[in-house]
Amino acid sequence: MTIKLRGAAAGLAFLGSIGAAQAQISDGVVKVGVLTDLSGIYSQIAGEGSVAAARLAIDDCLKAECTGMKIELLSADHQNKADIASSKAREWLDVQKVDALVDNVNASVQLAIHTLVKEVNSVALTPGGTSRLTNENCAPENAVQWMWDTYSQVAGVAEALTTPGSTWYFLTADYAFGHQLEKDATAIIQAKGGKIQGALRHPFNNADFSSFLLQAQASGANVIALANAGADSTNSIKQAKEFGFGDKQKMVAFLLMLPDIHALGLDVAKNTILTEGFYWDVDDGTRAFSKRFEAIYKKGKPSQIHAGVYSSVRHYLKAVAFGKTDNPKAVIRKMHELPISDDVVRNPRLRPDGRMVHDTYLLRVKTPAESKGPYDYYQVLEVIPGDKAFKPLKDSLCADLKK
Amino acid sequence: MTTILGIPIQALFGQLLLGLINGAFYAMLSLGLALIFGLLNIVNFSHGALYMMGAFVAWLLLNEMGLDYWTALIVAPIVVALFGMVLERTMLCRLYKLDNLYGLLLTFGLALIIEGVFRQLYGISGMPYAVPSALAGGWNLGFMYLPIYRGWVVLASVVLCLGSWLLIEKTKLGAYLRAGTENATLVQAFGINVPLMITLTYGFGVGLAAIAGVLAAPIYSVNPLMGSNLIIVVFAVVVIGGMGSIMGAIVTGYLLGLVEGLTKVFYPEAASTVIFVLMGIVLLIKPAGLFGKGN
Numbered sequence: 001m002t003i004k005l006r007g008a009a010a011g012l013a014f015l016g017s018i019g020a021a022q023a024q025i026s027d028g029v030v031k032v033g034v035l036t037d038l039s040g041i042y043s044q045i046a047g048e049g050s051v052a053a054a055r056l057a058i059d060d061c062l063k064a065e066c067t068g069m070k071i072e073l074l075s076a077d078h079q080n081k082a083d084i085a086s087s088k089a090r091e092w093l094d095v096q097k098v099d100a101l102v103d104n105v106n107a108s109v110q111l112a113i114h115t116l117v118k119e120v121n122s123v124a125l126t127p128g129g130t131s132r133l134t135n136e137n138c139a140p141e142n143a144v145q146w147m148w149d150t151y152s153q154v155a156g157v158a159e160a161l162t163t164p165g166s167t168w169y170f171l172t173a174d175y176a177f178g179h180q181l182e183k184d185a186t187a188i189i190q191a192k193g194g195k196i197q198g199a200l201r202h203p204f205n206n207a208d209f210s211s212f213l214l215q216a217q218a219s220g221a222n223v224i225a226l227a228n229a230g231a232d233s234t235n236s237i238k239q240a241k242e243f244g245f246g247d248k249q250k251m252v253a254f255l256l257m258l259p260d261i262h263a264l265g266l267d268v269a270k271n272t273i274l275t276e277g278f279y280w281d282v283d284d285g286t287r288a289f290s291k292r293f294e295a296i297y298k299k300g301k302p303s304q305i306h307a308g309v310y311s312s313v314r315h316y317l318k319a320v321a322f323g324k325t326d327n328p329k330a331v332i333r334k335m336h337e338l339p340i341s342d343d344v345v346r347n348p349r350l351r352p353d354g355r356m357v358h359d360t361y362l363l364r365v366k367t368p369a370e371s372k373g374p375y376d377y378y379q380v381l382e383v384i385p386g387d388k389a390f391k392p393l394k395d396s397l398c399a400d401l402k403k
Numbered sequence: 404m405t406t407i408l409g410i411p412i413q414a415l416f417g418q419l420l421l422g423l424i425n426g427a428f429y430a431m432l433s434l435g436l437a438l439i440f441g442l443l444n445i446v447n448f449s450h451g452a453l454y455m456m457g458a459f460v461a462w463l464l465l466n467e468m469g470l471d472y473w474t475a476l477i478v479a480p481i482v483v484a485l486f487g488m489v490l491e492r493t494m495l496c497r498l499y500k501l502d503n504l505y506g507l508l509l510t511f512g513l514a515l516i517i518e519g520v521f522r523q524l525y526g527i528s529g530m531p532y533a534v535p536s537a538l539a540g541g542w543n544l545g546f547m548y549l550p551i552y553r554g555w556v557v558l559a560s561v562v563l564c565l566g567s568w569l570l571i572e573k574t575k576l577g578a579y580l581r582a583g584t585e586n587a588t589l590v591q592a593f594g595i596n597v598p599l600m601i602t603l604t605y606g607f608g609v610g611l612a613a614i615a616g617v618l619a620a621p622i623y624s625v626n627p628l629m630g631s632n633l634i635i636v637v638f639a640v641v642v643i644g645g646m647g648s649i650m651g652a653i654v655t656g657y658l659l660g661l662v663e664g665l666t667k668v669f670y671p672e673a674a675s676t677v678i679f680v681l682m683g684i685v686l687l688i689k690p691a692g693l694f695g696k697g698n
Contacts, residue, residue: 039519041628044528174672203675207623207632210421211667211674214547218414234529234624242534242550242622244541263624265531299526 024325026097029070032058032313033098035085035113037105038077041205041230044259046105049306050127051075052297054102057313065321074098082112089113093122099326100125100316103309107132107177117142123328125316127308128277130180131391134355138398141329144354147308147345148277150177151391153254154185156275156362156384161223161252164193169221171212171236173228174201181227181254184391197221202228209236213243222249229255234264241268257303261365261377269377270367275389277360278307278344279378289343301375311344312356347386353398357386417547418668419661424553426660427560431615432633433640433652434564435608438571441647442584442604445495445506450637451630452514453609456483457616458625459521462530472535472621479617480610487609488602495605496598514631521627529624556618563614564653567607571649580604639682645695655693 034054036046051073058071074092078085085104092098093116100123104113107130114137117124124143126133131151133143162168168189172178178201186196197219202212213236216224224245226233233253240251256274280290280301289310293302302310319334320326332354340348340356348358362382371377432454439447460482461475470478490513498506534552541550571577583590583597591597616630623629640659644651659678666677673680685693 039522039527041527043522044526047527201672203672205632206675207629208421208425210424210553211418211664212671214414214417214421215668231527231529231624231626231628238531238624239622242541242552244548244550259526259528263528263531263626265533267533268531 024327025069025320026099026326029072030100030317030320030326031072031074031092031096031098032100032102032316033089033092033096034073034075034102034309035078035089035092035109036075036103037080038075040080041232042080042105044263045230045257045303046103046305046309049293049297049299049302050103050105050309053293053302053306053310054313056293056296057310057317061314061317061321065318069317069321071317078104078106078109080106080109082106082108085109086112086116089116090120093120099123099320099328099331100313102313103127103305105129105305107180108175111137111176114139114143117328121328123316123331125309125312127305127312130177131184132176132180134351134353135391135397136399138353138396138400140352140354140398140400141332144312144332144335144350144356146312146356147304148275148360149355149390150180150254151184152277152360152389153275154181155188155389155391156360156382157225157252157254157273158185158188158194159192159384159388160362160382161250161273162189162192162194166194166223167197167219167221168194168223168225169197169216169219170199170225170227171209171216172199172201173204173232175204177229178204178227185225185227185254199227202232204232206232207235209239210243212236213240213245217243217245217249224249224251226251226253226255230260234260237264237272238268257305258301258375258377259303262300262375266366266368266371266377269365272365273381274363274365275360275384276304276363276378277358277389278302278304279361279363279380281376281378282346282361282380285343307344311340311342311348314342315340346383349386351393353393353396353401355390355393355396357390359386360384360389413546415665415668417544418664420547420549420664421553422661422664422667423657424557424660425663426657427557428615428619428633428656429637429640429660430564430653430656431560431611431618432637433644433656434567434649435611435615436637436641437644437647437649437652438567438611439605439608440641441649442580443491443495443506443601444499444503444584445510445605446503447608448507448511448634449490449514449517450510450609450612451632451634452517453483453487453630454612454616454619454633455521455627455630456486456517457613458532458620458629459525459530459616459627460613461617461620462532462625465532466530472617476614476617480613483613483616484606484610488606491602491605496601514634518627518631525627527626527628529626529629532620532625534621552621556622559614559618563611564656567611568649568653636678639678643678643682643685643692645692648692648694648696651692651694 034051036050102125104110110129118139127146128148131149133145172182319331323334346359350356363378460479464470464475538552587597644655667674
């Protein structure tokens with residue numbers, strides 16, 4: 001079926017008779033809208049880089065399956081506010097006729113967007129975020145979640161470090177995303193016989209962590225887990241070093257990404273254990289993609305969000321080209337049918353709940369002596385196969401699946 | 404072990420000490436704000452951005468010119484103060500006769516522009532800045548481990564705050580300044596260059612913010628938003644202390660650091676809001692602020 005379709009589409013492209021395909025595409029143009037944080041704390045892991053990644057995906061598709069198609073790219077800053085994101089998304093969908101909402105970084109934005117695309121029947125391509133997007137708040141007919149989620153971020157680390165009897169203490173960012181990280185981690189740790197010593201909820205975007213760190217230290221737990229992200233994580237790690245956190249208590253971060261390590265410097269971040277769904281220096285494919293990405297972005301290597309935006313948009317456009325339609329549900333169905341293949345993800349498979357499962361990596365941050373230069377930051381400790389990295393489908397809380 | 408509401412008393416001491424360290428930053432920043440408001444009648448919303456600039460100048464000095472922390476502590480405030488004085492001479496000076504809402508809007512706009520420029524140039528994740536080697540390590544105080552650097556921050560802040568207070572309240576120059584704000588025309592008639600004095604005052608207030616920025620660089624990540632995260636809290640400090648009251652700003656800065664420190668132990672979720680709750684209460688009971696004279 002797939003091969004036949006691919007052949008047919010390739011034939012169409014070569015014959016230059018794409019006009020027929022465009023007949024099914026509303027207003028003759030596919031519009032991809034990158035809704036992201038262009039100015040706030042996530043603007044380095046997502047932001048402009050996400051726009052650049054979407055650009056690259058569009059360019060790549062235009063050179064392949066999408067030859068002759070008209071594809072437009074829009075971008076907007078949601079300022080990490082769900083209400084701004086919703087109203088911008090509505091304007092895009094109703095007035096500008098945008099076909100797919102991409103990135104949607106920030107959990108509260110993602111939850112709002114998922115509800116919206118389900119309600120008005122559109123498409124959301126989310127590279128990562130809270131695991132609720134494919135569980136309680138799933139929208140399998142309208143949305144996919146690509147690179148990572150709160151479960152995959154904790155699974156690798158928690159599986160690797162939990163031994164029966166080990167004790168954990170959480171520093172949790174006090175909003176939907178942090179709570180989800182903590183919840184997902186707790187389930188895995190308890191299943192493996194670990195014990196949760198305590199958890200502390202700190203305000204989002206906090207600057208001084210010393211007080212929280214001392215409380216974590218006083219708990220006597222073996223592992224102090226950072227269920228936060230961005231500047232909250234980097235400030236925690238920086239200040240933990242300042243307060244002389246020793247070897248007795250291991251510090252793990254559930255959501256540190258490459259740009260964060262760059263900001264911390266290897267001397268501070270060294271030996272931190274973490275998980276990512278993408279690292280630029282895994283193989284020739286990832287290196288080639290990162291090089292092309294850097295040429296557009298010019299501010300460093302891609303984060304896993306950037307890589308996820310590229311891969312998901314690339315696959316979405318392929319599905320539009322092969323399905324010859326931009327009808328939301330039809331494209332999502334086509335995305336499920338077509339095999340995923342690009343330079344970014346390894347052993348990918350799109351599950352019925354909208355979760356794309358693929359290999360993720362358990363990583364250790366190198367010491368300054370081990371690193372050969374800028375962005376040579378990780379040692380891959382383990383490749384975690386997709387089925388272990390993500391929450392099993394049988395445990396999914398997605399109500400739409402059970403219909 | 405003695406406990407208070409289930410918290411060991413020793414742990415409580417540790418948290419109070421940490422609160423005092425945060426209070427040191429609040430005090431330095433709110434002092435500059437109070438000074439500028441008191442003498443120039445400008446609500447300086449760009450204070451946070453200038454604090455951030457102080458940290459960035461220190462980072463640039465280290466990475467571009469190889470100048471260490473101690474040099475930065477002197478050079479960065481001078482650079483930022485000069486920048487501030489240019490802003491004052493070219494823009495702010497036109498607003499003195501207008502409602503202070505205009506000053507607020509202008510400085511708020513300036514803050515957004517300065518932050519935007521740094522965000523564009525350096526991104527949002529921030530830059531690493533190491534603790535100077537002379538202040539690395541820490542002391543074990545028995546009830547907590549105190550990094551030497553944090554001790555230094557408190558010391559530096561107390562010296563700066565008291566020095567500024569003495570300068571304004573107890574010296575002849577300070578007397579001129581205070582007189583200039585009361586009646587500029589009269590003071591000018593005595594042959595004192597009031598506009599120059601005002602420019603220097605703005606430079607001094609801004610320089611204080613920059614010193615706080617340099618002091619903060621090794622503790623927090625040096626990033627373009629570090630100021631905007633802090634400035635709202637600092638404004639609350641100034642309002643609680645009483646707009647324009649120098650001593651009020653200093654004392655309230657330290658006090659609120661302590662209150663915030665305690666909140667982080669008893670109910671961490673409220674740590675970012677407790678100051679605003681207090682501000683609401685103070686405004687209800689004593690609208691001029693704790694140390695304000697009110698009129």
